[in-house]
Every structure is written in structure tokens, then in C-alpha cells.
Amino acid sequence: MKNKDWFTEWFNTKYYHILYKDRNDNDAQLFMKNITEYLRLPKTAHILDLPCGKGRHAVYLNSLGYQVTGADLSENSIQEAKKFENEKLQFYVSDMRAPIEQSYDAIFNLFTSFGYFDDDHEDLLILKNIKNALYKNGVFVFDFLNATFVKKHLVTEEVKIIDGIQFDINRAIKNGFIYKNISFFADEKQHEFTEKVKYLDVKKMIDYLENVGFSIEHIFGDYELTDFNESTSNRLIIVAK
Ligand SMILES: C[S@@+](CC[C@H](N)C(=O)[O-])C[C@H]1O[C@@H](n2cnc3c(N)ncnc32)[C@H](O)[C@@H]1O
Structure with a gap:
């Protein structure tokens, strides 16, 4: 039997959630509040949180009044997230390499949920799927580590x-x-x-995004939305359309 990919196994364990429990809801909520204000996202917007884990961003976005869908490969995480479902908040299991069926006003890929695959084509496939699932003028928020830092x-x-x-x-x-x-x-x-996360620095990320037809609107360097600085920022947060 083929070994499971590391990301299929590890993120589906309870130990992953224990190790990262300090990256808590406060960080997630501060970031979501700041970014939705910056984007001036109307409350009628439908947001896809991909991948959503146990839904810590999605649940908070829904509490702000948004319609939110969360999808993740981890069955255990989605099972947990489903406890919070309501008529404007849904979760489902999905692989982000598969085409996204609905269209969205905004898609968020948060907390280093990218760069897991050896082949660059798979990275590009995910970005293409996201681009194709956005309405015209839809926005993509991409929150990755700053590899240089x-x-x-x-x-x-x-x-x-x-x-x-x-x-x-x-x-x-x-x-x-x-x-x-x-x-x-x-x-x-x-x-x-x-x-195992691919070493993708800001230049490579911009190349990736432009390659699939995105244009870069802004680059932030932390959850307070300070402008990105390659040598001092701990995050690479790209807003693209
Ligand atoms: C670092 S976690 C972040 C989760 C969430 N965004 C958060 O901030 O809590 C990465 C997530 O990516 C999911 N994942 C990994 N590979 C995936 C894939 N191919 N398709 C969908 N989700 C995937 C994992 O199950 C895990 O929940």
C-alpha cells in the first residue's frame, strides 16, 4: 500500500492540534477583522476558507455576518468544524487540487496551507482552481510564511x-x-x-500568482497588516485579484 502523504496523516491527528494550540483564535480573529475591513467586504459576500482546518477563521468570519464555506482534506477536522454549521456556515471534506464547484467573492488560504507538493504543477493547479472559482473582481488572500525570514x-x-x-x-x-x-x-x-513546506519566497509567489492570471493588489507582513518587508516580516500575506 502506498504511504499516505505527510499532510494527509499529520494534520488529521489530535497531536497536530495540540502542538499548534498556541496559534490561537485571537490571532485568527485579529487577522480576519483587519483583512475584511481592509477589503471592505460587504456582508453579502460568500467566502471560501480553503483549507479551513477545524474552522477557526471560518467560524469567526461567519460571526461577523458573512456566508462562509470551509473545506479541508482532514476528515477529523471537518467533523469538528461541522459542529458550528448554520444556514450561513458550511464545511466539507475536499482536496484543494480538485476543481472548486461553486463561485465565491473571496477565497482565503491561511496559515501556511500551501507548498506541500514536490511538483510545482500541483502548486499552480491549486492557484488555478482558486482563480477559476472567484467571481469577476473576487479577491484571493494568501497567508504564507516569509521564507527569507x-x-x-x-x-x-x-x-x-x-x-x-x-x-x-x-x-x-x-x-x-x-x-x-x-x-x-x-x-x-x-x-x-x-x-515539509516548499521554500517559496516572495518573488516565487508573485511569479506563481501572475502565471495563473492574478494581479497583486497588496503585500502585508503580519496579521496587523503592516506592509511586507522581506527581511523583517514574519508572514507573507498577498492580496490578489
Ligand atoms: C497548517 S494547517 C492550517 C489550517 C487552517 N487554515 C488554520 O489556520 O487553522 C493546513 C491544513 O491544510 C490541510 N490540507 C493539506 N493538504 C490539503 C489538500 N491537498 N487539500 C485540502 N486541504 C489540505 C490540512 O488538513 C490542514 O488542515
């Missing part, structure tokens, strides 16, 4: 203890990817996962 400040070894679990983390940049190896003992077993 990550490289400059790479913490190669780190130990985090969360909910009584000791996560031993090792990071490396090689062969065009940023690797984060995570090993820990939990539920009477030793576990090991490796996150």
Missing part, C-alpha cells in the same frame, strides 16, 4: 512541552524545502512526523 532565523532544535507531551522539534532547509521534524511520546507510543 524563516531562513534567517531558523531555530534548528527546539523542545516544547504542551499538555504534558514533550515535542522534540528539528528544522532544516534543504533541496528547496523547509523541513520540521517532530517526535514525541504519547498514548504509550513514540510518534514521528515531518512537515
